[in-house]
Structures are given as structure tokens and as C-alpha cells.
Amino acid sequence: MRMSQYFLPTLKENPAEAQIVSHRLMLRAGLVRQTSAGIYAWLPLGFRVLKNIERIVREEQDAAGAQEVLMPTIQSADLWRESGRYDAYGPEMLRIKDRHDRDMLFGPTNEEMITVIFRDGVKSYRDLPKNLYHIQWKFRDEVRPRFGVMRGREFLMKDNYSFDIDRAGAIRSYNNMFVAYLRTFARMGLKAIPMRADTGPIGGDLSHEFIILAETGESAVFCHKGLIDKDILGRTIDYSGDLQPIVNEWTSLYAATDEMHDKDAFEKIPEGERLAARGIEVGHIFNFGTRYSKPMNAVVAGPGGEQITIEMGSYGIGVSRLVGGIIEASHDAAGIVWPESVAPFRVAIVNLKPDDGAVMGACVKLYDALQAKAVTVLHDDRDLRPGAKFADMDLIGTPWQIIVGPKGLAAGKVELKNRKTGTREELPIDQLAQRFG
């Protein structure tokens, strides 16, 4: 993409409404614009990041055996009357009426809908287990939206639902998602820690929140320091096997959110190993047994012909929230520092002198070579002073910057800068493309 053609409205100054760093940077770097309280439009650069996050989530869900569906945003109130949650949910639910005066709502979550879809389509224990997910916009009419996309009213969430014949199966499904979540967040460059959590209004008896540590986090969290650097990506995962040992490895160390905090247990950890911090919830998994299947009569025939109520779980990842969460976890004074896996562009070419034919020619050649290797690249061909370009590029945080100017080019060299470490190296221009791909 040529930056001179790109819709990328960056801001030099911090907008007054933005308090926390991720919100400020998302506005300044031209990722989003607010359209009303807690509701955001995604601009080209931000949308690319959102799509990258979505892609990682999707790949890991698919790898763990979940199947993608897409359910609507607008739901009928009748669904929620069946589970008893229509009255219980409260003013967070955006209730609307259609032209025939029917009660509808903008879905805050999809347990009821998926239960009905599943119940109507599956009648035998032979069809279990199943795990269905979708990535869809949700609306929760928060009393006080804040922190940009981290606590918006409209947000993109991956939610999925598992269906099993018995508790043992349900726990296998739970463990699959537990491990899939560890991998998902790790791939985004995040250190997400699963913590024992309250099940809240969704109900159930087994639940973990996946928390990333950040000073601006909304909740106080407590855990064993050993959890921070545990690695999941270096292992081969067999989702058809028994994942309980891996889950145990993580859950054997203390980690709990404020509501579930057990002070005595925490203080048994040697003092140097304790970590009391603040965190941002980026995922939440629940096993809730028959909380929905029972009232909604989701049953299958068992081997002996008996009716068995399905065991369920639900699992959520705040996709749009993650954009803010990743920035909270990865930024510096100059701007965003994107992990490569989610960066809107992996490489930026900083063309220091676009009106110099040789410099422009070298940039275009580099651009084409990188594109040919399927490397996403943004070419700053704007007619601006170098300082402004460097500042913009650091602000939007592309992981690699290739700086091409007349001085270096005269010696056949360009500079490669790493956004995260700040290290720069001079490289012969014809060797550059092979560094990527």
C-alpha cells in the first residue's frame, strides 16, 4: 500500500476524551474513530489489525476442532424467555421492537440461540461431542463505557459453545479450549494467565478468565510469578488426546481474580514468587453443565434410548478488546509496537526523498519484491520531511522499517530498523528482500 493513497488520519495531539494509552494511540494512529459512547468505527489500519487477530483466533479454534458458524446480531426475545434470562439480564440488554411490535434484542451473547439451533438439529448421543463458534458483533448497553474499545458497548467477540453427553466429555471440551486459548494469546505476543474466576450470571461451576497484566487493568489479580513465562507454543498439542496434564500444569500454580482470591492460599506462596497486579480480561471459559440445556430441553437419545440432557460450556474471546489490550501490553513513548503476528503491515518502507527518481525507483523495486513474497508492506511515499515520516511510522508501529535515502543508496545500502528493539542495520539493498518471507 502506498501511504500517499491510504486513508490514515493520524493525530499529533492526544484527543481530550482518551485517558488510557491504548485509547489515545488508537485514535492518534488512525485505527478507530468513536461514533457514540462506546461505539467505534474501524478505519483501514485498525481493521487490518482486527482481521489479523480474528484470523489467529479462527486458526486456533479450527485446530482445536471447533466449527465456525455465524449467528445473527438481532435475536427474538422469545428465545430469552425460554431460558428465563429475558427478565434477568437487566438494562445491559438493548431491547428493541420491530414494526409488528415484537420484542427483539441486539444479542449480548448467544447461549440461548445456539442451544435452540443445536437442540433442533441433534437428537442422538452419536452426534456428540460438538463445538461451534462464531465471531460476531455483540452489544451490551454498559452504564459507563470507557477505555476505548476495551470497554465498548458494541464489541466483536468470538464465542463458542460445546455440547457433550456427560461431564467427562464436557471437561475434555473445556480443556481443549483452555489449551487453545493459551496458544491463541501466545501467538499474539501476549502473556495471558488463566485464573480461577467467578461464573457470574452465566452460571456453572468451572471457569477461568484469561488475563493479561497491565497497569490500566480493570481488576486486581493475584498469581504465582512462574505463570508469566510458561511456554505453550513450543509444544505439540493433540486435541484428540488427554490435555488434562497441560491444564494441570497451569492450574497447579495459584492464580485468581479478585472475586475468587484466597488470601491464605496466596500467602503460602514464597513472597518473592507472589504477584499482585492489575489485569485485563481477554478471554473467559465456562463449563455450565445443563444450565441452558435443561430449561430449554436440549436432549439427545442415549445408547439405551433414554433422554440425556446435554452438557454445555461456553468460551469467549474479546476480539476487538484485544486490539486495545495488545497496545496496552506493547507500546512505548513514540507509539504502538505491534507484535508481527497482528501488525497491520509487517514492513514499512520509509522513502526519504520521493521526488528523487533513484530513491523512488529503489523503493518501488523493494516494495514489489516484498509483495511478491506475500509480505504486507506500507510504502511511505508522501512528500513530507523525514522527521514527520519517522514519527508517523513509530506511532503506527510497524515491526520493521526499511529506510531508503539518497545517501545510503549511493553506496547501494538501505537501513533496516526494528521498531521494538530500535536496532538498525545497514544492508545492501539487493539482500533486503531475502530477510523476509
Next chain:
RNA sequence: CGGGGCGUAGCGCAGUCUGGUAGCGCGUCUGCCUUGGGCGCAGAAGGUCGUCGGUUCGAAUCCGGCCGCCCCGACCA
């Protein structure tokens, strides 16, 4: 939902107390100049001062209603 604050140019703000020609910085546009970390000079465009009503010869400014946004708390992916 309790408490607090704010709404003036694209962004950040002053002006409001004490009513009298709509201001500053950044950004934008034009020209010159400059070009390895947000250059310099000159010129220009851009605002029914959130909105509706009231007071007044006259309202961004005083009074009232409404709308919007932000912050703290309680609540939440």
C-alpha cells in the same frame, strides 16, 4: 445509577467571572525555501460558540430546559 467535569475551526485550548467586531497553537491549502527524527518564511481557507427557549438595544458570555461526551465509584467479554 450516585458524584464530578466539559461542549468555541479537523485536533489541543483561551475568551464566559465583569454582555459590546470570534482568538491562539498544531493541522489543512498556496508559494518560496528546506530535506536522515514532527524545518523556516510569506499568504490563505476554515466557526449559525452543542441545541432550544428566556432576559437585554445587544448573548460564546447571564438564566432555564434538552442533547452529547468524559472522569471517579458501584457493575461488566
